[in-house]
Amino acid sequence: xxxxxxxxxxxxxxxxxxxxxxxxxxxxxxxxxxxxxxxxxxxxxxxxxxxxxxxxxxxxxxxxxxxxxxxxxxxxxxxxxxxxxxxxxxxxxxxxxxxxxxxxxxxxxxxxxxxxxxxxxxxxxxxxxxxxxxxxxxxxxxxxxxx
Amino acid sequence: xxxxxxxxxxxxxxxxxxxxxxxxxxxxxxxxxxxxxxxxxxxxxxxxxxxxxxxxxxxxxxxxxxxxxxxxxxxxxxxxxxxxxxxxxxxxxxxxxxxxxxxxxxxxxxxxxxxxxxxxxxxxxxxxxxxxxxxxxxxxxxxxxxxxxxxxxxxxxxxxxxxxxxxxxxxxxxxxxxxxxxxxxxxxxxxxxxxxxxxxxxxxxxxxxxxxxxxxxxxxxxxxxxxxxxxxxxxxxxxxxxxxxxxxxxxxxxxxxxxxxxxxxxxxxxxxxxxxxxxxxxxxxxxxxxxxxxxxxxxxxxxxxxxxxxxxxxxxxxxxxxxxxxxxxxxxxxxxxxxxxxx
Numbered sequence: 270x271x272x273x274x275x276x277x278x279x280x281x282x283x284x285x286x287x288x289x290x291x292x293x294x295x296x297x298x299x300x301x302x303x304x305x306x307x308x309x310x311x312x313x314x315x316x317x318x319x320x321x322x323x324x325x326x327x328x329x330x331x332x333x334x335x336x337x338x339x340x341x342x343x344x345x346x347x348x349x350x351x352x353x354x355x356x357x358x359x360x361x362x363x364x365x366x367x368x369x370x371x372x373x374x375x376x377x378x379x380x381x382x383x384x385x386x387x388x389x390x391x392x393x394x395x396x397x398x399x400x401x402x403x404x405x406x407x408x409x410x411x412x413x414x415x416x
Numbered sequence: 417x418x419x420x421x422x423x424x425x426x427x428x429x430x431x432x433x434x435x436x437x438x439x440x441x442x443x444x445x446x447x448x449x450x451x452x453x454x455x456x457x458x459x460x461x462x463x464x465x466x467x468x469x470x471x472x473x474x475x476x477x478x479x480x481x482x483x484x485x486x487x488x489x490x491x492x493x494x495x496x497x498x499x500x501x502x503x504x505x506x507x508x509x510x511x512x513x514x515x516x517x518x519x520x521x522x523x524x525x526x527x528x529x530x531x532x533x534x535x536x537x538x539x540x541x542x543x544x545x546x547x548x549x550x551x552x553x554x555x556x557x558x559x560x561x562x563x564x565x566x567x568x569x570x571x572x573x574x575x576x577x578x579x580x581x582x583x584x585x586x587x588x589x590x591x592x593x594x595x596x597x598x599x600x601x602x603x604x605x606x607x608x609x610x611x612x613x614x615x616x617x618x619x620x621x622x623x624x625x626x627x628x629x630x631x632x633x634x635x636x637x638x639x640x641x642x643x644x645x646x647x648x649x650x651x652x653x654x655x656x657x658x659x660x661x662x663x664x665x666x667x668x669x670x671x672x673x674x675x676x677x678x679x680x681x682x683x684x685x686x687x688x689x690x691x692x693x694x695x696x697x698x699x700x701x702x703x704x705x706x707x708x709x710x711x712x713x714x715x716x717x718x719x720x721x722x723x724x725x726x727x728x729x730x731x732x733x734x735x736x737x738x739x740x741x742x743x744x745x746x747x748x749x750x751x752x753x754x755x756x757x758x759x
Contacts, residue, residue, distance in 0.1 A: 283554035290561060336546045365553075366545040388549055388589030389582075390557035 272299040273329035275405075278310040278345065279303060280337050287390065288332070288363075291397035299329065299405060307340025311348055314355050327413045328358070330404045333380075335364040335371055343374055350379045357411035359404055420459060420467045424450060428498070429471040435494045436475060436487070444497050451498040461502055468495045534603065541599045548592050556585040587712075594720035597652070598705065601727050606646045608732075613641040613650065613685065617675045620654045624662045633665060638676040641685065645732050645752045653728045656721040657687040657748055663715055664691030664746070678749065684735075685752075690745040694738075702738055725750075 275297075279285045285303055292301065304310045310333070331349070335342035342362065349355045361382040362375045375383050384400060387393050420428070428450055435443035454464055472491060559581045567575060617637045625631070643650065658673065665671035674688040694702070694709045701707040705723040725748075729736040733753030740746035 281550055281554075283557070284550060287553060287557040287561075290557070364546070365549045366542070368542060368545050386549075386553060388552045388556055389586050390553070390560040393553065393557065 272405075273410075274300045274302050274326065276310065276313065276328040276331045277301050277303045278307070278331065278333045278337065278342065280305050280334065284334070284386070287393065288397065291390075291394045292401065294394055295398040295401055297397075297401040297405065302326075302328065306338040307342065307345040310337075310345050311340060314349060314358075315352055327354075329410050331358060331360045332363045332400075333360055335362060335366065335375075343371075343378060346375065346378045346380060359408070359410060361400060361404065363400075419463050420454060424453065425467050425470065428467050429474055432468070432471040432491075432494055433475055436490055444494065447494050447497040448500060451501040454498075455501045455505055461499060464495070464498055464502075468498070537599065538603060541596055541603070544592060545596055549589060552585045552589050552592075556582050556589075559585070587718075591718045591720070594718045594724075595705075598720050598724045598727065601649060601652065601724055601731070604649070606649070606731055608644055608646060611643045611645050611647045611650055613643045613654075614639050614675075616647070616651055617641070617654055617658065620651065620658045621673075623655075624658060628662075631662075631666075631671075633662065633671040633673060636672070636674045636676075641675075641677055643685070643752050646728075649728045649731065650752075653725045653750075654687075656725045660721060660748075661687055661689035661691060661746075663717070664693075664710075665689050666715070667692065682751070684749040686747050686749045688745065688747040693742050693744050693746045694740040695742050696740060699738060699740070703736065 275292075277285065277288060279288065289301060292299075302313065304313055310331075314328075314331075333342050333345060337345070340348075342364065346360055346362075349358055349360060356379075359381045360379070361384060362371075362380045363384050363386060364371070365386055367385040372383050382400075382404075384396055387396060427446065431443045431446040431450070434440065435447070451464065468491075559578045562570070563575060563578050570578070614637055621635045621637065625633075654675075658675070661673040665673065668691060670690075672690045675686070676688075677683045677685055692710065692715065698709050701709065703722050703726040704719075706719045707723075708717060708719040710717070726736050729750045729752065734751040736748065736750040738746055738748045
């Protein structure tokens with residue numbers, strides 16, 4: 270059975286490269302779909318997918334940055350939770366800020382986790398390892414709902 | 417109800433009759449003085465009017481023939497003189513009121529400006545939190561990637577440089593975090609309540625021990641210390657003070673940290689250690705942001721901790737000061753406006 274994809278919503282190319290590197294170093298072999306802003310993320314997730322064969326495209330996990338061009342991360346999360354097809358999707362906020370209001374609002378909108386990206390890459394790699402272990406292996410994902 | 421005393425009424429009638437008879441300045445001055453006294457006694461214009469009416473009646477009753485000859489204008493002059501202190505006071509009141517209104521307006525503008533500045537600071541901090549750390553992750557992460565993937569193509573010196581790059585990036589990350597904590601301390605609102613300072617100190621000490629289980633530090637915390645303050649902010653203050661004590665006793669053979677209250681009515685809380693201490697000549701620099709009395713090689717730090725503590729203490733209306741000696745330890749004292757006490 271092929272692994273389901275991870276959707277990485279990240280506008281910073283350096284952060285994208287580092288996150289992919291951290292996946293690779295931790296043997297996380299899921300395909301990663303990278304989108305650069307909130308609008309792209311919503312296009313991807315809420316785009317019309319009536320074909321059951323396309324199920325694989327529904328990610329197992331969304332890693333969501335907050336500070337994004339066009340539609341910000343919290344708004345993306347709001348729209349994900351408002352849509353029948355994606356409302357159960359595991360969404361982990363992975364962002365620079367540890368500002369309390371972001372954390373409170375993130376959880377308020379139904380984020381499954383809030384992880385602050387450490388500056389230290391060794392710590393960052395460890396955070397990604399634990400994220401991958403938990404969300405891709407330990408955790409039982411919700412069934413995909415398609416229409 | 418209040419009214420002019422008999423004595424004052426009598427004096428009014430006498431001076432009034434005297435003024436009608438001769439229009440002398442002395443009588444007029446008496447009218448003014450009576451008015452001033454009535455005003456000072458908290459009496460009103462109506463009390464004066466009643467007294468005036470009685471005095472007028474008395475003059476006419478005493479000499480009915482006077483009824484026609486009493487000059488209305490002169491009687492009115494006398495009454496007006498008596499009432500003049502009231503008028504002046506009213507004018508003063510109005511002026512004061514106008515000034516108050518003007519001051520309120522200025523105050524309102526100042527407050528609006530302060531609120532705008534605060535919002536700007538909020539937005540600035542938010543942007544710092546989000547945007548300033550991201551490039552540092554790039555600097556640190558790709559340096560690490562070079563160290564991992566290209567280590568064999570670099571000599572020791574090259575690898576050493578990359579380690580310096582990483583250390584610098586991480587240090588800047590800590591600086592940004594500490595600066596944000598400092599600004600958060602200023603921005604957050606103060607929620608005062610009774611705070612168990614002993615419990616808080618125990619908790620912070622346990623945290624320090626947990627982070628460095630290998631260290632053996634004797635920590636003595638006085639029991640029953642309570643403070644009137646914001647628990648969240650006081651925790652940050654103790655984290656910094658105890659964290660410093662923990663750090664600066666790092667090279668001691670028998671490190672000791674004590675938290676307590678000084679005796680006396682205006683007792684102050686204190687955190688004492690037998691660590692590296694400091695030269696009192698630099699005591700004024702202790703609480704300035706980015707001021708450090710030790711090199712980073714000696715003791716790691718960003719120089720923002722004590723500035724944060726001072727800001728917290730200031731926000732409570734308290735005071736902070738320190739006594740120290742090089743290699744003999746340091747004691748930091750602080751009050752919180754409400755006075756230190758032990759239950």
